[in-house]
Amino acid sequence: MKHKILFISKNYPPKLGGLETYSYNLIREFEKHHTVTKVVLTKSNIHLIWFVPFSFFLSFYLAWKNSIRHIHLCDALLSPVGLLLKLLLGAQVSVSIHGLDITYDNILYQLLIPRCAARLDRIVCVSRATRDECRRRKIPSQKCDVIPNGIQPDQFYLTEPPEVLRRDLGKRIGQNLDHKNVLLTLGRLVTRKGVAWFVDCVMPRLAGNYLYLVAGEGPEFERIRETVFKRNIENQVLLLGRVSDDTCKLLMNASDIFIMPNQTVANDMEGFGIVIIEAGSCGLPVVASNLQGIKDAVIHEKTGYLVDEGDADGFVDRIQSMNLDREDIRRSVTTMFNWEKIYLDYQSVIFDAENQNIEVPC
Numbered sequence: 001m002k003h004k005i006l007f008i009s010k011n012y013p014p015k016l017g018g019l020e021t022y023s024y025n026l027i028r029e030f031e032k033h034h035t036v037t038k039v040v041l042t043k044s045n046i047h048l049i050w051f052v053p054f055s056f057f058l059s060f061y062l063a064w065k066n067s068i069r070h071i072h073l074c075d076a077l078l079s080p081v082g083l084l085l086k087l088l089l090g091a092q093v094s095v096s097i098h099g100l101d102i103t104y105d106n107i108l109y110q111l112l113i114p115r116c117a118a119r120l121d122r123i124v125c126v127s128r129a130t131r132d133e134c135r136r137r138k139i140p141s142q143k144c145d146v147i148p149n150g151i152q153p154d155q156f157y158l159t160e161p162p163e164v165l166r167r168d169l170g171k172r173i174g175q176n177l178d179h180k181n182v183l184l185t186l187g188r189l190v191t192r193k194g195v196a197w198f199v200d201c202v203m204p205r206l207a208g209n210y211l212y213l214v215a216g217e218g219p220e221f222e223r224i225r226e227t228v229f230k231r232n233i234e235n236q237v238l239l240l241g242r243v244s245d246d247t248c249k250l251l252m253n254a255s256d257i258f259i260m261p262n263q264t265v266a267n268d269m270e271g272f273g274i275v276i277i278e279a280g281s282c283g284l285p286v287v288a289s290n291l292q293g294i295k296d297a298v299i300h301e302k303t304g305y306l307v308d309e310g311d312a313d314g315f316v317d318r319i320q321s322m323n324l325d326r327e328d329i330r331r332s333v334t335t336m337f338n339w340e341k342i343y344l345d346y347q348s349v350i351f352d353a354e355n356q357n358i359e360v361p362c
Contacts, residue, residue, distance in 0.1 A: 002033070002034055002035060003034045003035070003069075003070055003351055004034065004035045004037070004066060004067065004068045004069065004070065005030060005034055005035070005036055005037070005068065005070040005071070005072060005350070006036075006037045006038070006039070006059060006062060006063055006068045006070070006071045006072070007023075007026075007027050007030070007036065007037070007038045007039070007040070007071075007072050007073075007074065008038075008039045008040070008055050008059055008071065008072070008073050008074065008078055008081065008082070009023040009027070009038070009039075009040045009041065009073075009074035009075070009078075010040075010041045010045065010048060010051060010052075010055075010074070010075065010077065010078065011023055011041070011074065011075065012024060012038075012040035012041060012042050013042065014042060015041075015042060015043070015044065018149075018274045018275075019074070019075060019098065021274070022074070022096075022098075022149055022150075022274070023040065023074045025150060025152065025339050026074070026096075026150075026339075026342075026343070026346065027040075029339050029340065029342070029343035029346075030343065030346075030347075033343075033347075037062050037063075037066065037068060039055050039058050039059050039062070041055075048077075052077075052078070052080075052081060055078070055081055056081045056084060056085065059071065059081070059085055060084075060085060060088065060089065063085065063089055063091060064089065068091065069091055069092060070091065070092050070094075070350060070351065071085055071086075071091050071092070071093045071094075072093075072094050072095070072096070072350055073093065073094070073095040073096070073120075074095075074096055075095070075096060075097070075098060075101045076095060076096075076097045076098075076101040076102050076113055076114075076117050077101055077113065078095070079095055079113050079116035079117040079120060080112060080113070080116045082095060082116070082120055083116045083119050083120060086119070086120065086121070092121045092122075092350075093120045093121055094120060094121055094122040094123070094124060094349065094350050095117055095120050095122075095123055095124065096124045096125075096126065097117065097123060097124065097125050097126070097130055097134060097271075098126050098130065098271040098272065099126070099127075099129070099130050099133070099269045099270065099271020099272070099292075099293060100268065100269065100271065101113075102114060102117070102130065102133050102134055102137065103133050103267050103268070103269055104267065105266070105267035105268075110137070114134070114137035114138065114139060117134070117139055118137075118138060118139040118140065118143075120143075121143070122143055122145065122349050122350065122352075123139060123143045123144045123145070124145055124146075124147050124346065124349060125144055125145065125146050125147075126146075126147065126148055126149055126271050126272040126293060126296075127146065127148065127271055127272045127292070127293030127295070127296040127297075128146055128293075128295070128296055129269065129270075129271070129291075129292040129293045129295065129296070130146075130269075130271050130272070130293060131144045131146050133269065145345075145349045146296070147342060147345045147346060147349065148272060148277075148296055148297065148337060148342065149272050149274045149277065149297075149337070149342070150277075150337050150338060150339035150341070150342035150343075151274075151277045151278060151280075151281045151333065151334065151337045151338065151339065152281075152339055153281055153334040153338060154281075155278075155281070156248075156249050156252055156253070156278050156279075156281055156282050157253065157281055157282050157283075157330070158249055158250070158253040158282070160253075162254070165250060165253050165254040166254045168250060168254070169182075169250050169251065169254040169255075172247060172250065173213070173238060173240065175211065175238065177211070177254075179209055180209055180210070180211045181209055181210045181211070181256050181257070181319075182211050182213060182254070182255040182256045182257075183210060183211065183212045183213065183255065183256065183257050183258075183259050183319070184212075184213050184215070184251055184252070184255035184257070184258050184259065184279075184284070185198075185212070185213070185214050185215070185216070185258070185259045185260065185261075186215045186216060186243075186248065186251060186252070186258075186275055186279070187215075187216050187275050188216055188217070188218045189214070189216050189217060189218030189219070189220040189221050189224060190218050190219060190220055190268070191219075191220060191263070191265050191268070192262055192263060192264070192265040192268050192269075192270060193218075193220070193260075193261070193262055193263075194260075194261035194262045194263040194289065194309075195214060195220060195224050195261065196220055196223050196224045196227050197261060197263060197310070198212075198259060198261040198315070199212070199224055199227045199228055199231065199233070199237055200227045200230075200231060201312040202261070202312050202315045202316060202319075203231065203233050203236055203237060204231050204233060205312065205316050206236070206316065206319065206320070208235065208236065210236060210319070211236060211237075211238065212236060212237045212238070212259070213238050213240060213251065213255065214237065214238070214239050214240060215240040215241070215242075215243045215247075215248065215251060216240075216241070216242065216243075217241055217242045221239065221241075224239065225239055249282075252278065252279045252282040252284050253282045253283075253284075255284060256284075256322070257284070257285055257286070257287055257319060257322055258275075258276065258279040258280075258284045258285065258286040258287070258288075258304070259286070259287055259288070259315075259319075260273060260275075260276060260286060260287075260288035260289065260294060261288070261289055261315065262288070262289040262291060262292070262294060262309070263289070263309060263310065264291060264292075264309060269292045269293070270291070270292045270293050270294055271292070271293045272293040272294075272296060272297055273288070273293055273294045273297040273298075274297070276288065276294065276297040276298060276304070277297055277333050277337045280303045280304070280329055280330065280332070280333035280337075281330060281333050281334055281337075282330065283326030283327060283329045283330040284326070284329070285303065285304045285305075285322055285324045285326070285329055286298055286303065286304030286305070287304060287305050287307060287315060287318045287319055287322070288304060288305075288306060288307070289306070289307060289308070289309045289310075290306035290307060290308055290309065291309050294306070299332055299333075299336070301324075302324070302328070302329070302332055303324070303329045303332050303333055304324070304329075305318040305322075
């Protein structure tokens, strides 16, 4: 049955980021099968001050004019908009919750957003950890479904022979990668990512044939660089800064192990870890901290290994003994996290919302 559905997202291309990629792919999959209307913000978040009220009025008009009965919000911040539309239109409203959009540490935010989300029809949590945070905020468990983020199987995968990719990467970063084991971290450098800890506590214990590439920018960049110099491991750690999309793909296809050494930071959770499945779609195994949403992105002992947070011995052991097959990893990731499969899960949740009748006190 072909439905009409309206999507609202404050994160949408050409802006770059995980939420932008998520919104684009989710909406694109629904456009293949249903009549889709979208209200999206394609500019930076400084425009939120006008987008939030604008999205309400435009969505109300479009839903009323086109008799749209289903509305999906792409993150929890939009929950007040969704609740108003639900009450005024009688529409079935669902929302995806990613992590920080429900844990954001602000009193007014915590008073408003979880309460509004709890009164919507269905809640899609990107991981079990995100679902647990929703439950802590008294969002009914019966309304919560866990659906992970997805991947387009060939979005990052390069088909050139491994030796060609390796040679190209060496030229691009100005390094001789012969006889090197290349470790990679890719993403925004914030405290919860644990990169400074990994440089300080793990890299000095690995032999000189291990090269750690860190691609990304963020407030932890200088601290990481200072740690590299303090540990005197400039020949083992290379900070690449921000890289192009082409270089990002090359890094994921030509490296040996993806590293995600996250640490617990209050009110700043890793909702899922989409970069893990992006790397996995290239066959890149991961060694990651066993916490929060990361646990749902790694298939332990199949696409990588989960290590206790802060366990330097565990990281060293898993890195040195890595023996997972890249083709098996790619096959597992592209089967489990393929957007075509994720879409079917979303469809069953969103369009089944009208059959639910879970009341939540104001």
